[in-house]
Amino acid sequence: MTEAEIQNILEKQHKFFQTGQTLPVAYRIEQLQKLKDSIIRHEPDLNLALKADLGKSETESYMCEIGLTLSELSWMLKHIKKLTKETVVPTPLAQFAAKSFRSPSPYGNVLIMSPWNYPVLLTLEPLIDALAAGNTAVVKPSAYAPSTSRVMQEIIEECFSDEYVAVVTGGRAENQALLNQRFDKIFFTGGKTVGREVLRHAAEYLTPVTLELGGKSPCIVDSTAKIPLAARRIVFGKYLNCGQTCVAPDYILCDKAIRDQLTDAIKSEIRRQFGKHPLENPNYGKIINRKHFQRLQGLIDSSKVVIGGQSDAKILRIAPTVMKNVTWEDAVMGEEIFGPILPILTYESLDDAIQTVESHPHPLALYFFSEDKAAQKKVLDHCHFGGGCINDTIIHLATSAMPFGGIGESGMGGYHGKAGFDEFTHYRSIVDKKTWMDLPVRYQRYNKFKRKMLRMFLK
Known part of the structure; x- marks a missing residue:
């Protein structure tokens, strides 16, 4: 895929995200359920692909890839309504009368770059978290697991239009073209050398990054x-x-x-x-x-x-x-x-x-x-x-x-379950200030009484 084609996908995803269609919880649930149903239908294909790429047995493929992916989907479907709710927090007395709350908001257009060693799990699990949080996504699986990448592309294209979720296959040229683009969030799993390169490119646009790397454990x-x-x-x-x-x-x-x-x-x-x-x-x-x-x-x-x-x-x-x-x-x-x-x-x-x-x-x-x-x-x-x-x-x-x-050179950020939802979410801090009264303490002109009130409120 050329850089121009990648840019076209990003433009379509940006426009789609701006419509607000990814935001309703019912829509997110519907998309996750479609993905789950498709994975189950394609389980035999995934088994054959994992056998071809990595020699994995059917048991190992389910235990370490397909089964864990389905478990994350099931968890997310069960908890997504709670995760997407606003969370009310205490309001300081100095801000009376008001309601304070944390409002979860998706980042927008995210890039997910996955490795070859667990190509199903490490591609689809972050995608599940990203979609649950209300984002659109570009998915870049590893070129070293081509059989599995083909099946996953078939699954994703069966479930989603490319304005919502797009798969970009290929090698270094495609990786470079993707990293040259402006995303709202990048999620990378792989080695430290490429991880540093991802971080350098992300710094160009101050893009938040999750790095899942490795090390000598x-x-x-x-x-x-x-x-x-x-x-x-x-x-x-x-x-x-x-x-x-x-x-x-x-x-x-x-x-x-x-x-x-x-x-x-x-x-x-x-x-x-x-x-x-x-x-x-x-x-x-x-x-x-x-x-x-x-x-x-x-x-x-x-x-x-x-x-x-x-x-x-x-x-x-x-x-x-x-x-x-x-x-x-x-x-x-x-x-x-x-x-x-x-x-x-x-x-x-x-x-x-x-x-x-x-x-x-x-x-x-x-x-x-x-x-x-x-x-x-x-x-x-x-x-x-x-x-x-x-x-x-x-x-x-x-x-x-x-x-x-991970921590330090082994990575930054974490995912799975609520942590995965949080990784693809920006939490906005909102104060809903009431209009039926207005404390005058903060306004000039200041005097001794106001200073006394401030010290009572803020200590």
């Missing part, structure tokens, strides 16, 4: 942890979608005393969950493309591999891999892994572990396995991260009741 395991259960949950979270998950445990930081026990338990769990030959497991996914595959291959130090390391370049699969005796000087610790490689590092004391985490950029997620309540509180009090779990991994993002987002 640590998984701390102390000596009190239930090792077999910890291993099971770590293996699930790490190797889901072949590790191509923004909140996957990037590395383990465990008490030195339990390293070997934990390593053995993780090896056992990999065999249990994926079999002796994971590359032949039909429910194990694949790496998104050859470039990413080769990058991951370069992060594996065969001398430190304790399980895995096998790969098949023809089908872009890398077996679940664990490395130990890893240090921060190893290549695997120099960047976000975003693949099925799990380095294991150790610490002498919990204070050392906390210092290690805090000496690096704030991660998107942090996981802590421990039965020690005091240790749990200490980690939560002293570590800064987007969100996480105690005694589990990744499941904190699978709810509309809590916001999901």
Whole structure:
């Protein structure tokens, strides 16, 4: 799509938004219900597309993409009437007589740029929040998941006219053309490098931005942890979608005393969950493309591999891999892994572990396995991260009741449920001042009595 075509879409969306048609709650509900019905109809198509792009099984596709998307839709449909209501707040005595309230208002024309690793969830979930808030939207899915992008385009075009929701496909040229435009809000999910570029372009028009990025999310395991259960949950979270998950445990930081026990338990769990030959497991996914595959291959130090390391370049699969005796000087610790490689590092004391985490950029997620309540509180009090779990991994993002987002280099802003509605909404502060009386205190000429009244009101 050319820049001129993109500009034409934006002009149409701006005119459509100005008509006020997106504002009635009944209209928003109708559009969200249409989207929900279409997703359900196209579920088989989405399954096939996710299998083609990422090798996802039907179960994983529903559990991590389609099902979570439908859950967000259901939550929004249930709560949208409450979310769109004005909220009355207390009025200061000095402003008597008046009514004060917060009035939710959509931003207008929003841009949603989504990644390839969870192409359905990370495209449609912010779209749901944007439409619930009353906006129009331009959606730009990743070019690296072409099959899924085609199905989502079919779903969106089946539900909406492009003056309301438009899909722009393509690669860098289209991304650049979109970022050159003036939007009222930008929502970007992806890597830090592109995230910085998005922020630079948004600064040109002072456009508010939500950035959902990533980072090296640590998984701390102390000596009190239930090792077999910890291993099971770590293996699930790490190797889901072949590790191509923004909140996957990037590395383990465990008490030195339990390293070997934990390593053995993780090896056992990999065999249990994926079999002796994971590359032949039909429910194990694949790496998104050859470039990413080769990058991951370069992060594996065969001398430190304790399980895995096998790969098949023809089908872009890398077996679940664990490395130990890893240090921060190893290549695997120099960047976000975003693949099925799990380095294991150790610490002498919990204070050392906390210092290690805090000496690096704030991660998107942090996981802590421990039965020690005091240790749990200490980690939560002293570590800064987007969100996480105690005694589990990744499941904190699978709810509309809590916001999901990063901090520092791992992102800004959060969404899901009410937080998602808020992210696409400007709350106007309104004072409805009554006309049946008018306190004279604020008006000149000032005198001693007025100063006394002001001090009584404002203190």
